[in-house]
Every structure is written in C-alpha cells, then in structure tokens.
Amino acid sequence: MSEALHAVTTMPAERRPGCPFDPPAELIEARRHGPISRYTFPGGEPGWLITGYDLVRSIVADSRFSSRRELMLHPTIDYSGFETPPAPPGEFLLMDEPQHGRYRKPLAGKFTARRMRLLTERVEQITADHLDAMEKAGPPSDLLTAFARPIPAVMICELLGVPYEERDSFQDNVESFMNGETSDEDLMAAVTATYDYLTGLVAAKRANPTDDILSDLTDSDLTDEELRGMAFLLLAAGFDTTANMLALGTFALLCHPGQLAALRADPALTDQAVEELLRYLSVAKTFMRTALEDVELAGQTIKAGQVVIASYHTANRDPERFTDPHTLDLHRSSDGHLAFGHGTHLCLGAQLARVEMRVAFPALLNRFPSLRLAVPAEEVPVRPEAADIYGVKSLPVTWDV
Template sequence: MSESPHTLAAMPTTRRAGCPFDPPAELTDARRHAPMSRFTFPGGEPGWVITGYDLVRSVLADSRFSSRKELMLHPTIDYGGIQAPPAPPGEFLLMDEPLHSRYRKPLTGKFTVRRMRLLAERVARITTERLDAMEETGPPAELVTAFAKPIPAIVICELLGVPYQDRDSFQEQVDSFMNGETSDEDMLAAYTATQDYLARLVAAKRAHPTDDVLSDLTDSDLTDEELKGISLILLAAGLDTTANMLALGTFALLRNPEQLAALRADPSLTGRAVEELLRYLSVAKTFMRTALEDVELGGRTVRAGERLILSYNTANRDPDRFPDPHALDLHRQNGGHLAFGHGIHQCLGQQLARVEMQVAFPALLDRFPTLRLAVPPEDVALRPEIADIYGVKSLPVTWDA
C-alpha cells in the first residue's frame, strides 16, 4: 500500500455513555478505517493496533509474533524505559515455545471429558445453592457477589484443591489484584499473598495429594515454583473471566428482552446463546504480541520489535465476519469468535467456562422468571476500561417474590 496507514492517537480508557456492551468508539472507528492502525506507545515506541477479525486471527496463529512478557509494553502507561521481567516459571500464557508446551502439555490431559462431566454436576449443585440463598434472602440481590463470582470461584478452588476453610480469604486476595481498581501497593500485596498461598498449597499437595488437578500435576517433573505459576494462570484464566461473563451476560440479556424471551422459550438455544454472548461481550478485550522479525501483515510491514495490540472486542464485531455485528442475536449461526483466542495460546479451560455458563444462565432465568434490573441501566457500575477483564462491578437485580 502506498497511502499512509490510519493512526490511533491513544488507547481509549472509557466507553461511550449508554453503550456498555460495545467496544470503545475509538477502536470501532479505527476498524472502520482499516483493520490495522499505527499506534505510538506512551514511551514513544511505534506499534500497531489490530482491529480486524482476519488479521487478529492471523497474528494469533503466527509464531513470528511473540507472547513473551519481557517484550511487552503497557498501552496506556509510560514506565520510563523499564523493561518487564520474563514471566515466572509456569506462567505459560506469557511464553513462547518450547517453554509454553512444557507447561501447557501436562495440563491438556487434565481437562478430560470425565472431569468436565463431574465438574458439570458440581457446577449445577453450586448454582442451585446460590439460587436457593438468593431466594431465601429475597429480592433485591446484588448478582455479582450473590451469583456470578461464587460459581467460578468455588469451581476453581475445587480444581486447585483449595481447602474449604481457606476459600473466602483466598478469593478476596485474588479479587484485590484482578479488579483493576485496587491501588498499586495493595494490588502488589494481594498478588504476593496469593503467590505465597499457592506455594504452600503446592507443598501440601505433594505431601498429601487429593482429587484435583494440582495434585495430579505433582506426579510430573514440574518443580514447585513451576506448579505455583501454573496454578496462578489457571486461577487468573478461570475465575475473573467467567465471573464477568455471568454478570455482564445477565445484564446484556436483561437489556435485550426479545433475546431473553427467546432463550426462556427455547432452552435448547443455550449453547448457541453462550457462544453469542462470548462474541458480543468479549470480556477479555485485548492481548499483545511482539514481532520477532519483519512480517508483512495486511499489506503493511511490521518491523522486528514492534508491538501489536490485538483488539478482540472489535475483531468479534467485524462486519466482514459477523453480519450485523453490534446486534445480540442468540440465533446467530456463524461461530468462530475469538473470545477464547486462537492458536497455541487458545484458552485451555474454555470447555469448563462453557459448562459453567450453560448451567448457570438457564438456571438463573428459570428460578426467577421475573428477573429484572433493580436500578436504571445507566446506574449499573461498570469495571474500568483499564482492567484486563471487562464487566460490571455491581448488578442490582430484583424479581417478584
């Protein structure tokens, strides 16, 4: 291409008022201009923002683009040239081959059909317990704390084998470094406390294995430090994302009454509805890659060392891939969304996330047929755009008792 590329001046930190489910307008506008835009990081380094579906998918499948943590830059903060350290042992999401496979491969066999079936039964029991508690307390309820967070939190605790008596404090620590609102000092303290706890948990599983994924992994050649890192990745990937999908997904359904009615009328629509909500909401908004060599991409040359911000939420709203992409359509036929990523880093726990949503959404809607917002929609508190995972901070709901 001879013409200059489109330029995105800065990564947006807010969404348009009244449009909590849509990507930031600046990213949508950038995609309308071109599927990739020039971008300058706060410290002055040149890079790219990729907003088109095909190009995002292409980058995710291309080993010439690295996931290594030490090659990344923050899209909104200038750290004065301070380079990020390499990812700690076990945190394979921020690694390339061969380290990535060393840590991921032992896990792939742990998410078996048998274990998913057993977990589905457990998810159903947990969901029923949460709904019973909501019904007993009576309306109104705050859905995030009463329903959306506890379900994946209990599931991930059981997956890791966290003892029952530790779960409340453990979940509070995790929330403190994931919610995007904690001060840097408190976030670091919570992150350190979580790592310390996981180190003790790994040691306990080595000494006294139980029926959980972490205990299974103690039979491998992975060190305690590596198992701690893997546990942290499972925790980060399995808790915050699903919790925000459950809460934000409920909000989206309540704001789209025709789609909600269709789901209530036809429970067999649940699987397709979950996939559409994943596409429509894209709570894991962006990921980053770094070019290891010069790469031709979309008619442009990405130079070695340049960083690419991959905008999942605009890719999943690309009209070239999804007709009428800004509509929530639970009957949508074409899948292939990027909510779980693509390529070697595609979400390992995606089937578990699907199980949780496929159980929880219909159970909630069946238990409370008159479920509705307890506040005006504009008063629903949203997570800040700078948080890694998008969602709602609080979702007050009510129903006819």
C-alpha cells in the same frame, strides 16, 4: 499508503456512556478505516493496533509473533528505561514454545470437553445452592457476589484442591489484581498474598496429595515454583473471566428483553446463546504480541521488535465476519468467535467456562422468571477499560416474591 493509515491515539479508549456492551467508539471507528492502525506506546515506541477478525486470528496463531512478557510494551505505561522481566515460572500465558508447551501439556488432558462435561452435575449443584441462598435472602441482590463470582470460584478451587473455607480470600485477591482500579501498592499486596498462599498449598499437596489437579501435578518434574505459577494462572484465568461473563451476560440479557424471552422459551437455544454472548461481550478484550522478525500485514511492515495489540472485542464485532455484529442475536451462529483466543494460546479452560455458563444462565432465568435490574441500566457500575477483564463492579437485581 502508510501516510494515510489510521492512527489510534488512546488505549485503553473508554466506552460511550450508555453503551456498556460495545467496544469503545474509537476502536470501532478504527475498524471502519481498516483492520490495522498505528499506535504509539507511552515513551514514543511505534506499534500497531489490529482490529480486523482475519488479522487478529492470524497473528495470535503466528509463531513470528511472541507472547513473551519481557518483549512486551504496555498501552498505558511508559516502559522506557526499564527492563521487563520474563513471566514467572509456570505462568505460561506469557511464554512461547517450548516453555509454553512444557507447562500447558500436563494440563491439557485435564480440561478436555469430555472431562468438563463430566463436571456438569457438580456445576448444577453449586448453581442450585447459590440460587437457593438468593431465594432465601430475598430481593434485591447483587448478582455478581451472590451468583456470578461464587460458581466459577468454587469450581476452580475444587479443581485445584483449595479448601472451601479459604475461597473468599482468593476471590478478594483475584478481584484486586484484575479490576483495573487497585493501587499499585494494594495490587502487589494481593499478588504477594496469593503467591504466599499457593506456595503453602503446593507444599501441602506434595506432603498429602488429594484428588485434584494440583496434587496430580506434584507427581511430575515440575518444581514448587513452577506449580505455584501454574496454579496462580489457572486461578486468575478460571475465576475472573467466567464470573464477569455470567454477570455481564445476565446484564446484557436483561437489557435485551426479546433475546431473554427467546432463551426462556427455548432451552435448546442455550448452547448457541452462550457462544453469542461470548462473541458479543468479549470480556478478555485485548492481548499483545511482539514481532520476532519483519512481517508484512495488510500492506504494512511490522518491524522486528514492534508490539501489536490484538483487539478481540473489535474482531468479534467485525462486519466482514459477523452480519450486523453490534446486535445481540441468540439465533445467529457465532462459530469461530475469538472470545477464547486462537492458536496454541487458546484458553485452556474454555470448555469449563462453557459448562458453567450453559448451566448457570438457564438455571437463574428459570428460578426467577421476573428477574430484572434493580437500578436503571445506566447506573450499573462497570469496570474501567484499564481492567484486564471487562465486567461489572456489581449487578443489582430484583424479582417478584
């Protein structure tokens, strides 16, 4: 059986021209051959690609698979001869228990669905402010910079207690280390600048606490370095993912006029539409796990130390889980999608992202009934597959005045 197992040779595989919303064809083909494929990492280390929904869901919730950064390989970088350091203190996404829980638990109660719903009015105000600015400036507009990026940026900065006037530098730095195109030198400069800023912010919150999450956390046993790492993770995860969902989601709706019309006609469809867009687009495409012991999966033995790539975007397009999965259907039930992950590493900000999208999409479509792309769809520039989060580089739109 193992000799006939499908092998994927390129990661990240690029998307087909004219298909900006579908996973790369090579990964879709891999899923057709089965839920698990072989993959050889740069440097020759054998690994695995998991494309099936059930297997991805089980692996990311299985304590026999580790999230620790120091155990990882990268799909495109030859790590042979190098030792990967552990994740910096506080950056719990790349940690296992008990370290992961030590950092996540103090935050979990601050991101509950109830608490996030209480922020709805503030999200509505921020959204209206940016729609007002778009309307005043007139068409055309880059929806990414005018609307999709500012809403989550303002929200996460307010939650962390970042002064409003310092928001722009944050946006630029996060964009630099998430877009997949920044040179190594510029990427390190952006990360360093963000770390330096957050170091000062933590010190300021300790000296003069304000009404925000970071100030609350200073009243704990967490060190300044740990608080900086937690803030860094929240900033990057809470901003870039939602910004790209808002922009790419609008792009998808504009390219599917029937679905767009259905959403405009029935506001009660909004919550379901948001979940379907999350499933359909899966902007957080892949995560990796390392086997801590030999594990049997789908008739294959994943040996201890081997790295598996969990493909969320193909799992969310698995025909065994979702009927006609490559079709955007806002009327479908997308319950159980993996856009926010699963298990102990389920996205902490999932409820905040949902609130932002549930407010922003209908507000945008209601304000501009004639909203449309200002360029042909094939000319909208998208991020490369090397980017940690998939999305558009810009989204030129226009409307009737």
